[in-house]
Amino acid sequence: MEKNDYYEVLGISKNASQEEIKRAFKQLARKHHPDIAGKDNEEKFKKINEAFQVLSDPQKRAQYDRFGHTAFRPEDFADFRGFNFADLFRDSGLGDIFDAFSGFSRRSGRSRARRGADLRYDMEITLEDAFSGTTKKIDVPVFVACETCGGTGAKPGFLKECPECNGTGEIKRVQRSVFGQMVNIATCGNCGGYGKVIEKACDSCRGNGRVKKIKKVEIKIPKGVDNNQYLRIAGQGESGYNGGAPGDLYVTIHIKPHKIFERRGSDLLSESTINLAQAIFGDEIEVTTMSTKAKIKVPAGTQSHTVFRLGGQGMPDLHIHRRGDQLVKVVVKIPEKLSKRQKELLKEFVKEGGEEVKRDKGLIDMVKDFI
Template sequence: MSKRDYYEVLGVDKGSSPEDIKRAYRKLAMKYHPDKNPGDASAEAKFKEVSEAYEVLSSPDKKQRYDQFGHAGMNGQGGFEGFGGGAGFEDIFGDIFDMFGGGGFGRRNRGPQKGADVKYETTITFEEAAFGTETTIQFHKDETCDTCDGTGAKPGTSVKTCTDCNGSGEVRFVQRTPLGQIVNVRPCTKCHGSGKQVEVPCSTCRGKGVERKLKKVKVKIPAGVDNGSVISLRGEGEPGLKGGPHGDLYVVIRVMDHNLFEREGYNVYCEIPITFAQAALGDELEVPTLEGKVKYKIPEGTQSGTVFRLRGRGIVHPKGHGKGDQFVKVVVEVPKKLSERQKDIIRQFAAESGEDVHEQRKSFFEKVKEALK
């Protein structure tokens, strides 16, 4: 029976990043791991298949060879038959063993573990992104239970050492895998890895030692942030395990569109309509900027679509590397309704001007004539 395409096995594309490939592998390996499917030969075969696919696609050299020659280019270097041990072998199975509490490769997490990170999205205005602001965000997270002070036990009762794991939080067992029998370690199911037993659980947290609370955090957003910027706050995430530190809070910035300005990097762009008279004769315009209006002189004969630059009127760099500029595009408005007198004046202007003054139009028709010769 021919082997399935490794990308198809993991459900990823050829252009997927190493992180996407690893994420897909861990998800499928967790699903088909023998621990979760005892005695299921089909699940064991799929576990072997996804592990084989990951062993090849996670290695830059093997992946390149596979992309070029397919299964024929492996020459026994992919799949369980081709595993030669060493670091690659340990890495591919170590990830799975970690999911189930560790394994025979010494990768168990017995000590304190950092808590999970928290991601939060907040929306700010265009001006707030340009000048910075301070906001308060609210989200739910686990915090130490106030009733039991994190012990998980009802006040007045005791916490004892777990009798199943003798306080280690882990139990050893022999697991049958495609590689044979391996001595594995998993968190104790009786104490959930804590090493302790609660006789009478706390009524507030039900023995967990933590309770879900509404957390309010002040976030200082620096000037110059852009859509997608991330601000990290250490220690504001979920609590750690076994006395480990809290995780971190990552605040993702979303910036609202502005009705007048657009942004590209640290530069600001806008359009200003001007009349034909202003374009022809020149004028002093009042140009809106993020810091208020400024005056700017445009020369006579300004063409529609001309872009002027206002230095230092853009957005400040968050790390103090100066400011961007503002670019102003002028667009000549053609009046839609004219009085008879205005029409007569324009006709007189056209007759008086002739064709010589319309340099761009004249140049265009000369190019047309040249092209049609």
């Protein structure tokens, strides 16, 4: 099923600023949130929330602008039920009132769980790798969950229940308002909403819950990948904190210059040299392609720097199942030294073309001009 364009979902232009994106989302959320508009709006609000999660994140937005919906998986998006409706009214000063009602209360127990950071890795590959696709293994320095403490940061046996909130991660406070006496639920400041406190820090990670290691990651490089494009390897970034999801690894591709081919999108440009006789009388020449050898018919009277096209002999396209073309530029090579007989013949050749051999201009230069 084809997805709607994220910009269209939020009703904004592709040049919209972050402030415009947030404003559009808030307006649509007030109108379509299921807690206000009913359960019939769940699917619509899910699309609105998904569009906002991508476009409000500069890195994800850049991915979407370049690769479209194929850059993401369904599990990359948080369920809309995790969305805090009270945030929509925070700017108007009504947030605390909405927090007081059970439907919108801010229950953030266990909130210490945080997603791990994304990582970037620069990989250099050959043009042949980009043409055929390949798999490479890389070593990535990354923070992973500490095996000694299981990521808690506490020495085994020294992770205790928080005495302030009794392990709930929340503190309840009675608050008077225009609606009467209400109970406001807030995150416990002693444990940060985790419900547990560390009595002694883990010796291995010094209370951090994570340690740095070198992790081997297998990278599958698709056919047709281009220079400076990046590959997203989900879940291969740094480990999250306190059970949080791991980040992603972004591998930026750098393609080494090739001794034969110059890449132009999905097309390849190469150069072949022909001699004077081939340019004048025509010939069939053999050229190297990325996958094989090919023949090109050079017609009589071919000028230097003429470009011939070999259809389907370029790079594979990353998005569609086709290959670009190879553009072959022929360069006519003029001999630097000529025998007496060759000079006489060329003089006759030049005269037949309506030119005169001038003393202040060499014969070779005149032939070059003629070609």
